[in-house]
Amino acid sequence: MSESYQTRECDVLVVGAGGAGLRAAIAAAEAGCSTLVVSKSLLGKAHTVMAEGGIAAGLANLDTPDSWEVHFADTMLGGQLINNWRMVDLYSREVIDRVYELERWGGLFDRTDDGLIMQRAFGAHSWKRLCHVGDRTGLELIRTLQDRMVHTAGTDVLMECTLTRLLTHGDRVCGAFGYLRNSGELIVIRAGAVVMASGGWGRMFRYTSNSWEGTGDGAAMAYEAGAELQDMEFVQFHPTGMIWPPGARGILVTEAVRGEGGILRNSEGERFMERYDPVKKDLSSRDVVARSIYKEVVAGRGSPHGGAFLDIASRRSAADIRRRLPSMCDQFEALAGVDISKEPMEVGPTIHYTMGGIRVDAETAASTVPGLYAAGEAAAGLHGANRLGGNSLGDILVFGRRAGEAAADAAKGRGAKPAVSKKQLADAEAAVLLPLAHDLGEKAENSYILHRALQEAMQDDAGIGRSEESLNRALTAIGELTERSKRMRAGGGRVLNPGWHTCHDVSSMLTISEAIVRCAIARRESRGSQWRFDFPDRDAHLGQINLVARKRGGAMKVEERALALMPDEVVTRLARSRFFDPVALPSHYAGKVAAPSSEAH
Amino acid sequence: MAAAAPQPGGGPPQQGDGPPTPESGLTGETITLRVFKGQPGGEMGYATYEVPEVTQMVVLDAVHWVQRNGDSDLACRWNCKAGKCGSCSAEVNGHPVLMCKTRIDTLPRGPVTVQPMKSFPLIKDLVTDVSRNYETNKLIPPFTAAPDDGTPWRIQQMDLDRLYEHRRCIECFLCQDVCHVNRNHDLSARFFGPRFFVRAASLEMHPKDILDRRDLLRDAGGLGYCNITKCCTEVCPELIHITDNAIIPLKERVADAHWDPVQWVARKLRGRRAKVGAG
Numbered sequence: 001m002s003e004s005y006q007t008r009e010c011d012v013l014v015v016g017a018g019g020a021g022l023r024a025a026i027a028a029a030e031a032g033c034s035t036l037v038v039s040k041s042l043l044g045k046a047h048t049v050m051a052e053g054g055i056a057a058g059l060a061n062l063d064t065p066d067s068w069e070v071h072f073a074d075t076m077l078g079g080q081l082i083n084n085w086r087m088v089d090l091y092s093r094e095v096i097d098r099v100y101e102l103e104r105w106g107g108l109f110d111r112t113d114d115g116l117i118m119q120r121a122f123g124a125h126s127w128k129r130l131c132h133v134g135d136r137t138g139l140e141l142i143r144t145l146q147d148r149m150v151h152t153a154g155t156d157v158l159m160e161c162t163l164t165r166l167l168t169h170g171d172r173v174c175g176a177f178g179y180l181r182n183s184g185e186l187i188v189i190r191a192g193a194v195v196m197a198s199g200g201w202g203r204m205f206r207y208t209s210n211s212w213e214g215t216g217d218g219a220a221m222a223y224e225a226g227a228e229l230q231d232m233e234f235v236q237f238h239p240t241g242m243i244w245p246p247g248a249r250g251i252l253v254t255e256a257v258r259g260e261g262g263i264l265r266n267s268e269g270e271r272f273m274e275r276y277d278p279v280k281k282d283l284s285s286r287d288v289v290a291r292s293i294y295k296e297v298v299a300g301r302g303s304p305h306g307g308a309f310l311d312i313a314s315r316r317s318a319a320d321i322r323r324r325l326p327s328m329c330d331q332f333e334a335l336a337g338v339d340i341s342k343e344p345m346e347v348g349p350t351i352h353y354t355m356g357g358i359r360v361d362a363e364t365a366a367s368t369v370p371g372l373y374a375a376g377e378a379a380a381g382l383h384g385a386n387r388l389g390g391n392s393l394g395d396i397l398v399f400g401r402r403a404g405e406a407a408a409d410a411a412k413g414r415g416a417k418p419a420v421s422k423k424q425l426a427d428a429e430a431a432v433l434l435p436l437a438h439d440l441g442e443k444a445e446n447s448y449i450l451h452r453a454l455q456e457a458m459q460d461d462a463g464i465g466r467s468e469e470s471l472n473r474a475l476t477a478i479g480e481l482t483e484r485s486k487r488m489r490a491g492g493g494r495v496l497n498p499g500w501h502t503c504h505d506v507s508s509m510l511t512i513s514e515a516i517v518r519c520a521i522a523r524r525e526s527r528g529s530q531w532r533f534d535f536p537d538r539d540a541h542l543g544q545i546n547l548v549a550r551k552r553g554g555a556m557k558v559e560e561r562a563l564a565l566m567p568d569e570v571v572t573r574l575a576r577s578r579f580f581d582p583v584a585l586p587s588h589y590a591g592k593v594a595a596p597s598s599e600a601h
Numbered sequence: 602m603a604a605a606a607p608q609p610g611g612g613p614p615q616q617g618d619g620p621p622t623p624e625s626g627l628t629g630e631t632i633t634l635r636v637f638k639g640q641p642g643g644e645m646g647y648a649t650y651e652v653p654e655v656t657q658m659v660v661l662d663a664v665h666w667v668q669r670n671g672d673s674d675l676a677c678r679w680n681c682k683a684g685k686c687g688s689c690s691a692e693v694n695g696h697p698v699l700m701c702k703t704r705i706d707t708l709p710r711g712p713v714t715v716q717p718m719k720s721f722p723l724i725k726d727l728v729t730d731v732s733r734n735y736e737t738n739k740l741i742p743p744f745t746a747a748p749d750d751g752t753p754w755r756i757q758q759m760d761l762d763r764l765y766e767h768r769r770c771i772e773c774f775l776c777q778d779v780c781h782v783n784r785n786h787d788l789s790a791r792f793f794g795p796r797f798f799v800r801a802a803s804l805e806m807h808p809k810d811i812l813d814r815r816d817l818l819r820d821a822g823g824l825g826y827c828n829i830t831k832c833c834t835e836v837c838p839e840l841i842h843i844t845d846n847a848i849i850p851l852k853e854r855v856a857d858a859h860w861d862p863v864q865w866v867a868r869k870l871r872g873r874r875a876k877v878g879a880g
Binding site for chain 1: 657675735738758761
């Protein structure tokens with residue numbers, strides 16, 4: 001190292017302070033480990049705060065036929081059966097406990113007349129299942145966990161710190177390297193185990209509901225350390241984002257608007273979802289609704305700014321709308337000057353969530369690299385090809401806890417932290433400081449311009465609909481931008497310099513974009529959020545595998561991993577979903593499910 | 602089907618790009634933005650930028666335009682840009698606001714001045730050190746239910762309705778910024794401030810919480826310093842009635858605990874709730 005740097009030591013390092021990170025930290029600390037949570041932003045600002053609709057859990061407080069089994073079935077069917085079924089199994093059972101736990105930690109939920117936790121309908125869930133507080137469930141969840149975490153002995157938080165590299169000892173992850181955003185000081189954190197709870201990535205697309213933090217640093221770091229990234233081709237377009245005014249484009253409009261009765265109309269006033277999905281209609285799964293809006297726009301029936309109309313005003317009373325959707329009312333009033341209790345909203349698809357991420361073991365959330373765990377949006381497996389609304393807040397609670405506990409187990413047996421090789425630190429330092437150091441004159445590249453160019457390429461060529469041709473174009477663009485990114489130069493100093501910070505963000509986003517595009521090329525079929533114009537149908541073989549991207553010999557390779565198939569007893573559960581269609585069952589499961597049970601009607 | 606079919610996601614360009622057209626939202630006008638720049642120990646002052654105006658743009662859009670088109674190291678904090686995270690607090694034309702919710706077309710015509718929050722130590726440009734808020738939060742004992750209060754809980758909606766208002770807080774700290782106890786009297790070391798009275802109120806009023814934080818609020822919290830000028834309520838972007846629905850009820854509870862003779866007798870007879878933070 002050419003300069004001094006701060007050092008920290010802990011048993012468990014948790015990267016990210018959203019719901020998954022906070023829940024992991026609580027679990028690790030309760031298991032007796034010193035736990036450090038590192039957050040790119042201030043505490044409580046993580047993207048979890050944006051979640052609106054609720055937490056899906058089979059409490060059956062309103063709809064008595066619901067249960068964890070039906071939740072299991074809906075989640076598997078929503079994910080087009082390429083989910084890790086064991087993750088879905090654990091998830092649908094345990095999320096019930098996690099909801100009650102959150103309540104016992106002070107989290108509020110809306111109530112039924114009987115005083116139980118209220119639940120609302122949501123896309124592709126068989127029954128009313130989403131536990132919520134108005135349309136601000138994420139805020140409630142993160143504030144509750146945040147408060148619980150800071151009052152749990154053994155936890156500490158490092159805010160506004162960007163980590164750029166995982167450090168390894170042998171084949172094992174033993175810490176991380178990064179910088180403090182406010183001072184520019186470098187920092188080395190040595191840890192017995194690392195939980196990657198760094199969330200997803202949307203910022204490489206132009207229109208996204210993600211905050212600036214969604215650059216995929218965590219997954220990129222894990223990839224560089226040898227971890228497998230799975231299901232990267234599956235990027236969720238939320239069907240309803242704001243599309244006007246231009247500055248608000250991409251901002252999320254919660255699915256709860258439709259959950260509370262709102263409907264989509266095209267420019268002719270037609271409720272077009274009745275045509276695309278006569279059963280679930282406006283509450284079809286997100287991939288289907290997003291594609292339907294897209295098709296309406298292409299057919300010339302879009303709204304003035306290229307989307308659809310979302311109408312709740314004619315469906316519920318103004319007072320009801322204000323009470324159930326307070327932050328939507330506020331958002332449209334403040335940003336667009338629209339009173340949603342009187343007029344329809346103009347909405348269109350926005351990049352919202354990434355089903356893919358670090359490949360993990362279902363029980364322990366362990367990645368394929370020893371010492372590295374992953375949970376929440378940074379991990380893959382639970383959601384398969386398409387996530388159902390309400391399953392992300394549950395995901396972060398269930399697997400945040402599991403990752404924290406497993407990481408604590410791993411860290412406890414490890415004793416003294418190994419020394420990190422000087423070369424690793426020197427490399428990491430050189431990479432992060434390069435944009436401030438080198439003098440390239442005319443050849444220097446601006447990180448903002450590269451970011452914008454990447455957004456153009458991904459939005460246009462790797463967006464909601466893709467083809468081999470468009471994806472290859474995106475791949476070429478990513479290759480060129482990766483070359484140019486080596487010449488990024490940031491003016492100014494190291495104290496709070498967003499131009500410099502963006503350089504690292506761009507590097508992470510390029511790695512992740514490459515994984516998205518390479519996997520999307522390899523998946524020559526349409527499934528869930530992956531819509532290939534050139535392969536509009538599902539492929540039998542691709543229905544039995546996940547794709548992973550991993551680093552081999554310095555280059556990214558895409559490989560197939562066979563899905564663990566559901567045992568017969570588990571396949572039978574699928575029939576519990578109201579939306580089960582035996583005809584759609586792939587051949588490898590055919591004949592294993594009896595006719596749908598009576599509850600299905 | 603053609604690969605290059607138009608994308609709904611590929612519609613109007615973002616602000617600041619290309620010529621003024623109805624799709625781009627560019628109005629053809631420019632906005633004069635005066636932004637505070639500098640850091641302690643260095644040069645400090647205002648930089649002025651001419652920013653192309655886009656329909657209904659917010660102050661944060663203009664700051665981002667500056668970052669992309671000239672001043673890449675201009676520092677501001679932001680996350681969601683949707684009024685939900687409370688990161689982009691600043692003072693626009695002297696008023697504490699969220700930059701992401703402040704539309705420029707609602708401000709008086711003329712230069713728009715953007716400064717960092719005044720009551721917190723400056724780090725750089727529009728970013729201040731708000732860490733003391735997180736220290737204050739650690740002093741407030743968290744939600745605590747009776748261990749034998751079995752799941753599932755039955756709570757009536759009406760018992761929670763008044764808590765929702767408190768729970769809307771997005772921790773933008775604009776109330777902490779504007780409160781004269783901090784801003785003019787610099788008493789933050791002895792004063793939790795409006796944000797944390799809201800937090801304490803949400804705990805004290807929770808039907809399942811068993812702690813009593815009144816002594817803590819009176820002593821370490823400095824609740825008495827608040828003389829209900831309601832400045833905090835005026836700046837709250839979540840429209841929480843901080844003074845009326847959090848601070849005054851807490852003041853009443855503290856008064857009950859210490860000055861009500863009937864309550865005093867009752868306490869002597871039946872004891873009191875678990876107390877925290879006494880003197």
